[in-house]
Amino acid sequence: MSKKTAERKAVARKDMTYRQWIWKEMKKNKVAYALIAPYMVVFTLFTITPVLLSVVISFTDFNMLQWPNFVGLENYINLFFADDIFLIAAQNTLIFAVIVGPASYIMSFLVAWFINELPPRIRAVVTLVFYSPSIAGQVYLIWGTLFSADSYGWVNATLMEIGFITEPVAWFQDADYVMPLCIVVALWTSLGTSFLSFIAGLQGVDKAQFEAGAVDGIRNRWQELWYITLPNMKPQLMFGAVMAITGAFGFGGVVTALCGFPSVDYAAHTIMHHLEDYGTQRYEIGYSSAIATVLFLIMIGTNMVIKKALSKVGT
Amino acid sequence: MAKKLRTRKHKVVLARSAGGDAGITVILFLLGIFMFLPMAYVLMQSLKPLDELWMYPPRFYVMNPTLSNYKDLFTLMNSSWVPFSRYIFNTIFTSVAGTFGHLFIASMAAYALAKIKFPGGRTIFKTIQTSLMFHSTVTAITSFILMSTFKMVDTYLAIIIPAWGSTLGLYLMKQFMDSGITDAVLESARLDGASEIKTYWTIAMPMVKPAWLTLIVYSFQGLWNQGSSIYIYSEQLKSFNYAIGQITAGGIKRAGASAASTVLMMAVPILVFVITQSNIIETMGSSGMKD
Numbered sequence: 001m002s003k004k005t006a007e008r009k010a011v012a013r014k015d016m017t018y019r020q021w022i023w024k025e026m027k028k029n030k031v032a033y034a035l036i037a038p039y040m041v042v043f044t045l046f047t048i049t050p051v052l053l054s055v056v057i058s059f060t061d062f063n064m065l066q067w068p069n070f071v072g073l074e075n076y077i078n079l080f081f082a083d084d085i086f087l088i089a090a091q092n093t094l095i096f097a098v099i100v101g102p103a104s105y106i107m108s109f110l111v112a113w114f115i116n117e118l119p120p121r122i123r124a125v126v127t128l129v130f131y132s133p134s135i136a137g138q139v140y141l142i143w144g145t146l147f148s149a150d151s152y153g154w155v156n157a158t159l160m161e162i163g164f165i166t167e168p169v170a171w172f173q174d175a176d177y178v179m180p181l182c183i184v185v186a187l188w189t190s191l192g193t194s195f196l197s198f199i200a201g202l203q204g205v206d207k208a209q210f211e212a213g214a215v216d217g218i219r220n221r222w223q224e225l226w227y228i229t230l231p232n233m234k235p236q237l238m239f240g241a242v243m244a245i246t247g248a249f250g251f252g253g254v255v256t257a258l259c260g261f262p263s264v265d266y267a268a269h270t271i272m273h274h275l276e277d278y279g280t281q282r283y284e285i286g287y288s289s290a291i292a293t294v295l296f297l298i299m300i301g302t303n304m305v306i307k308k309a310l311s312k313v314g315t
Numbered sequence: 316m317a318k319k320l321r322t323r324k325h326k327v328v329l330a331r332s333a334g335g336d337a338g339i340t341v342i343l344f345l346l347g348i349f350m351f352l353p354m355a356y357v358l359m360q361s362l363k364p365l366d367e368l369w370m371y372p373p374r375f376y377v378m379n380p381t382l383s384n385y386k387d388l389f390t391l392m393n394s395s396w397v398p399f400s401r402y403i404f405n406t407i408f409t410s411v412a413g414t415f416g417h418l419f420i421a422s423m424a425a426y427a428l429a430k431i432k433f434p435g436g437r438t439i440f441k442t443i444q445t446s447l448m449f450h451s452t453v454t455a456i457t458s459f460i461l462m463s464t465f466k467m468v469d470t471y472l473a474i475i476i477p478a479w480g481s482t483l484g485l486y487l488m489k490q491f492m493d494s495g496i497t498d499a500v501l502e503s504a505r506l507d508g509a510s511e512i513k514t515y516w517t518i519a520m521p522m523v524k525p526a527w528l529t530l531i532v533y534s535f536q537g538l539w540n541q542g543s544s545i546y547i548y549s550e551q552l553k554s555f556n557y558a559i560g561q562i563t564a565g566g567i568k569r570a571g572a573s574a575a576s577t578v579l580m581m582a583v584p585i586l587v588f589v590i591t592q593s594n595i596i597e598t599m600g601s602s603g604m605k606d
Binding site: 022025026029031032033035036038039040042043045046047048049050051053054057064107110111114115124126127128129130131132133135136137138139140141142143145146151152153154157158160161188191193196197199200201203204220221233234235236237238239242243245246249250252253272275276279280285288289292295296299300303 | 331332335339342343346347349350351353354356357360369371372373375420421423424426427428431432433434435436439442443444445446447448449450451452453454455456457458459460461476477479480482483485510511512515533536539540542545556560570573574577580581584585588589592593595596597598599600602603604605
């Protein structure tokens with residue numbers, strides 16, 4: 001912001017208006033526009049346009065076959081007042097995001113922090129152990145095998161052995177267990193990009209600051225974390241938060257793979273599933289666009305709240 | 316000098332209690348087991364002979380490791396309707412075309428956004444940064460409408476072109492260029508009469524090798540792990556990951572082959588990460604969001 005006003009001040013010249021100056025700058029830097037043009041075309045087509053189009057279509061009854069009619073807020077009214085399953089989905093998404101988002105965020109940070117002082121080679125191995133579940137394709141399906149519904153499943157057999165249960169439990173088909181299990185699997189795959197970003201950020205904190213802190217009376221590692229490490233990490237913490245939001249809200253695919261679609265009694269039905277259901281199976285594009293728009297708003301809202309919260313770190 | 320250093324070190328060590336060290340080690344160890352056990356179990360399952368896969372009570376460890384599951388997997392691959400080489404080709408072709416197109420156009424854009432000051436640049440970058448949050452599933456349906464308008468549905472282009480526009484790679488590249496290339500170097504190149512495009516290609520790009528390696532790894536991982544896509548319905552155009560999922564989904568008889576396929580699929584991204592880890596971490600050093 002201040003940079004912008006400085007720019008404006010710099011062109012407080014008599015020979016041209018601000019608009020003329022902008023035009024001159026644009027002409028002078030036309031190579032910059034040429035360089036970003038190819039990317040911007042693709043980005044606009046497949047990211048910006050779909051988002052804007054979702055918002056527009058959400059006010060219509062578009063169904064891929066007929067010319068859409070404008071229906072005003074009808075889709076939103078139906079969504080919030082007539083669609084019980086959406087309310088279940090919203091509730092599940094909220095529970096999911098409130099648990100998985102912060103938990104994965106804190107876990108990523110704590111692990112990165114714990115391993116920060118290990119020797120580089122050991123740190124590289126530990127990083128690999130924690131990071132690999134998030135990149136290893138569909139390896140999460142192994143949770144389905146571990147928690148398989150019959151007594152050949154390792155978890156069932158082990159629990160029966162020690163007498164904890166007498167009958168095998170159909171874990172991923174039982175409404176009581178589906179949600180907690182999916183949360184565990186989500187956490188298991190959640191040490192991803194933000195984790196790496198935290199590791200790198202911690203490596204980048206100037207060591208001299210810790211020494212200065214020790215002189216100034218920092219007594220234990222928690223004070224050191226709060227007063228020195230975290231304030232230095234703010235940019236990474238912000239980036240990690242954005243990644244955590246994306247992860248927590250975009251987790252539908254794993255749930256579908258493990259619990260089927262729809263999950264039993266909609267116990268793990270999220271907004272993402274509801275969106276896919278209406279968008280790719282029922283072709284009620286207008287309605288599904290309203291769901292997508294609600295999701296966009298939730299994501300942006302969460303992001304703003306987190307930005308606020310992170311600005312308080314280290315104070 | 317030496318004495319001074321020791322006292323300094325001593326003070327830093329004061330902030331670390333032995334109890335805390337022990338607690339952290341225990342927590343890290345437990346979390347590590349939680350992360351590692353399922354991965355180890357896949358590997359075990361893939362090496363178990365049939366009688367061990369269906370043994371009661373089931374065992375975690377394999378007693379007589381065998382490669383028969385991997386052989387079964389290849390037999391199953393050979394008997395599929397569309398030759399398996401076709402699925403492999405699809406995945407490799409789309410991964411390579413998607414990754415290199417993305418690398419090329421995203422690095423150009425990143426250079427312009429990081430190193431040239433021009434009207435609108437900051438707004439554009441803010442927009443890209445915001446869209447990091449929008450998971451592709453949320454935009455999938457409207458993207459589908461756009462793609463059918465451009466007649467891209469059910470072609471390789473439906474996979475390749477959107478990959479070019481992915482945001483994470485560009486974001487990381489731009490951030491890395493911000494801190495990794497000093498303006499003085501570029502300035503002297505410009506003074507020597509190098510055009511902006513030449514400066515980008517011959518000066519800036521060689522300086523940000525970790526960033527483009529990271530971009531390649533991320534893009535490749537995403538494309539390699541792609542399963543079924545709503546944009547593709549011809550069997551001949553589907554991905555390796557999808558196909559391997561289909562043949563191993565055939566019930567309990569294929570549990571061993573399924574585990575073997577999971578191991579094969581996960582080996583590639585993990586191996587790529589092992590090779591590039593130090594570069595990726597270096598890139599992540601500048602991944603932070605400044606405002």
